[in-house]
Amino acid sequence: MIRTLRGAWSRRGTLLPLLLLTVVVVAGAVAVLGFADAAGTSQLLAAPLLLLAMVAVPATGRELAIARRPEIALARLRGLDGGPLYAVLALEPLLVLLLGGLLGVLGGTALAAVTAEAWVGDAGTPFSSAAVLATFAIVLVGLGAVLVGMVGAVREPLVDQLRLAARPRRTSTGEAFGQVLIVVAALVAAYRSDVGSDADPDALVLVGPALIGLAAGQVGVWLLRGAARLAVRRTAHAAVPAFLASRRLARVADTATALRVLVAAAVVAGLAVTGATQVDDWTSDTARLRAGAPLRYDLDTDATGALALVQRLDPEGRWLMAAVLVPGEGSVPARRAFLDLSRYDAVLGDFYTATPAAGLSSTVALLGSGTPAYAAGGRLSVTVAGVSRRLRGELHPTVDVTYRLPDGTVSSVGLQAELPLSGEPVTTVLPFDVCPQGCEVVGLTLRRAPGDIRLPWVLTDLEVGGLDVLDLDLRSSPTAPTRVATGLMVSTRRAPAEATVGPAPGAVPVLATDTASWRDGDPILDSPGGEDLPARVVARLPALPLVEGDGLLADLPSAATGAPPTVPIAEVMVLARADTPDDLRDALADVARAPRTLDEVEQQVSDASGAAQALVYALMALFCLVAALLVLAAAVARERGAWIRDVAALRVVGLGRERIRAASVVEVGGLLVVAVAASLGGSAAAIALLLGNLPLVDVPVHAVPLSTAVALAPLLALAGIVAALVAIVVGRGRRFGADGSRPAILREQAQR
Known part of the structure; x- marks a missing residue:
């Protein structure tokens, strides 16, 4: 065991990316599963992160095997081969995976408790049996992926294993088949999303964003290689920096895997950010439509x-x-x-x-x-006036108001006034407390008392329980009073004037x-x-x-x-x-009843629809980006030694450092353009094909549908992040100083 630990410490630079990647993947999976157990959300939202880990880990296994090539050659000379050799090689990565799994479990459990408390108000049990099984599965699958990555180095001829410098590696038939398989799987995931069930998408649809991202990255790498090989022919007699950059871009072997993983993580992040934005907008819109107003009082x-x-x-x-x-x-x-x-x-x-x-x-x-024709008790107030002064006779205007109670009973109340000879307005008030909870005014009848002189009169004001009846819509009819500037006028006809409340x-x-x-x-x-x-x-x-x-x-x-x-x-x-x-x-x-505020309704909509799943998916996408950053940094670090030797060799033949730096800028620019273009294209495709069928929110019946439109601002921000990652990580890996790249290092390495 001590020998194994010493060996792991001597190869800590190679094992550290595997450790960090394991911590990130396990923490992300445990956090998603713990939140799902507390909030009742889908446990399969971590699938894209697991798929990216399966793609990235074999590269670490291959690098670990390359670092132990002399040890592998010596073991083979001693007759150790097959299963026993793989068992020896698997011990170091197994320890690293177990340590990474332990650290990931601790971090993921804490994160699950924090997010559950913040987003659903219930920390629950952040570490469940599903998280335990997922952790062991990640460790075992990670170990298998490492061993798969070691296969190529273990099966190399002894002559190649004893060589100091690794020869340029061509794409094997298995790798080419895997690349094509990724593209086909992405197409199948898009098809399954289109024809499958929205309520219960299958596993292929759930990993669809990562598959589309890997496919977009792979297509980008193919296009980059093709364009670079074409540029090699075109720049053979052109400027040296362009020729050197074209040669290196045509052989992006190790960087290709990291680029695919970065694009896939960016696509998952683009889909997650867009989904979270759309779900947040949907929740806000649904809450406003359901509440009706900032405050709602149910009666x-x-x-x-x-x-x-x-x-x-x-x-x-x-x-x-x-x-x-x-x-x-x-x-x-x-x-x-x-x-x-x-x-x-x-x-x-x-x-x-x-x-x-x-x-x-x-x-x-x-x-x-x-105008609402509803009164709520209080008083009945009538104001009547004559058309002009009269010389003789009595005039007793009578107003009958017909109303309907909430139980459907129709009744009426009447009030009679007496107009003086001058015809001046007269107001008469009567208590009106028959419907304290409200009643509907449905009509009114205006008439004279028996024996009154047949002169016209005007109803200038009629208030029933605070309701101005003259402001209501009155249906026109042959018996209706005439509306004049001052109110309703009753003509000289003997028959009463009847008006029905309501539009025509x-x-x-x-x-x-x-x-x-x-x-x-x-x-x-x-x-x-x-x-x-x-x-x-x-x-x-x-x-x-x-x-x-x-x-x-x-x-x-x-x-x-x-x-x-x-x-x-x-x-x-x-x-x-x-x-x-x-x-x-x-x-x-x-x-x-107690008022319902807009914030309360929005929280109810969020809880009922499981809108927090979109936040969990965005959190998982963040883990994907961190994992992709680790993979990219590890790939650049692995290429660092070979890159420095190439620079030293170029300086031997008299090529200046400025030209080499110019070639590096062109190379980084090519990788940056491909990464950004593939990320944007893959994100747009994933949003259009998959967003509507991912279990980010449960849209209830009669609710407005979730928008699946591309949100431009998040994608542009994501493109900026991808560009910055490529420029910083790859650009820093291509930096070199005068002493570190001097030609003498070639002799020094050969003498070791």
Whole structure:
């Protein structure tokens, strides 16, 4: 064991990348699994990280075998071969993998507890049995991948194993097959995502982002090699830096694996960041549509009571709005919402501006807005006046107000006044406390008392429980009073003048979602009381308040006037602005349930839909980027010695350091362009093909769909990160000084 530890310490530069990579992979897997156990999210979100590790680890195994080539040759000369030789070689990486697994478990467990507490408020049990199995699986698979990487070096001829410098390695048939297999697997993953089940995607779809990233990186490497080989012929007689850079780019053997892993990690990160952005936007939009307003107060009453309550508390219509949601099932039009649209601009304003219902502000005027015909007790006040002074006779104007109680009972109350000969206005007040919870004014009758002189008179003001009846829409009819500048005038006819409250009969204008359709042809709107009303769709929007992605929206006073009592399944509420005065909030608290704020609704939407999965996926993508950075740094470090020898050899033949540096800049630039282009292309493809089918969020029925559009800003930021990583890591690996690359080092290395 001591000999093994000494050997591992002597090869610590080769084993350190394997240790760090194991720590990152195990920590990422344990963190994702621990969070999944606490929050009930998918445990398979760590699949891309595991796939990238399986691709990256064999390179470390190959480098470890190369570092032990003389030892392998000596063992073979002593007759040790086959399984016993692999057992000896596997001991060091096994110890490193176990140590990395232990450190990863500790870090991943702590991270799982922190993220679960921060994102779902429940730390749970961060280290579960699934995490234990995953850790052992990662260690065993990692050991197998290391041994796979050693196969090529172990099977080399003894002459090559005893050679001091490694010969340029060509792509083997197995490696070429694996490269093609990655591209094919990416295509199959895209196909499976398109035809598979959104609710339960298979494992190939879950690793699809990493496969598409690896395929994009591989295609980029192929194009880079092809372009470089073509450039070698074109630059044979051109500038030396271009020729040298083309030669090196045409032989990107070790860097190719690191480049593929970096591109794959960037694609996973691009998909994760876009997904997290879209899920966050979806959660915010859904919460706004579901809440209806910054504050929502649910009531145990019907539409009549809600309208009357709002009219009593906020007669100016600045803070409160009555609303009704009927979450009907069976068809999209059965879901309908009703708002008091006369208060829309004051109460809601730009509340829906950034949501799929953004067009509501410009189309809500098409629905019209009726004045709510609802009163809530108090008093009955009538003001009447004569048309002119009269010379004789008595005139006793009588006003009968017909109203409907919440239980559907229709009743009336009358009041009689006496006009003086001068015809001056007279106000008469009568207590009106028959409907403290609100009632609907449905009509009024204006007449004279028996024996009165047949002269016209005018109803100049009629207030029922704080409701100005003269502001209501009155249906025209042959018996209706004449509307004049000062009010309603009763003519000289003997018959009473009768007026019915409500707009003229006709189709009710509604807004519909894009999904709404009627099987029987003509649009129908079910009123809050369940009465079928002919409807007219004035506009369609992707989403509407309260009904979200499926349903209809209409004006509440217009649809509820004359309707039966509100159906039992209806949700009656008062919507309020965020800056509603405290006195109004206190008054609502006395008659309504506890208010639901927008933040509370958003948290409920996030918890119910598992939106935290998108954050976990982004966290996993961060681990992928860290792993890719380790792989890239290890690959550049492995090439560092050969690169310095190449520089020294070039200086032997008289090539200056400036030209060599210029060639390095061109080489780094070529790798940078390929990495950025492949990352952007792969990310766009993964977003378009896979984002909609990954289990990042559970979109409920009737909700607006999750957008799968490419978010430009995150991808550009990601491209900048990839470019910076390539420029810094590869550029630093290509730096050399005058002493470190002097030609004499070739002789010194040959004498060792």
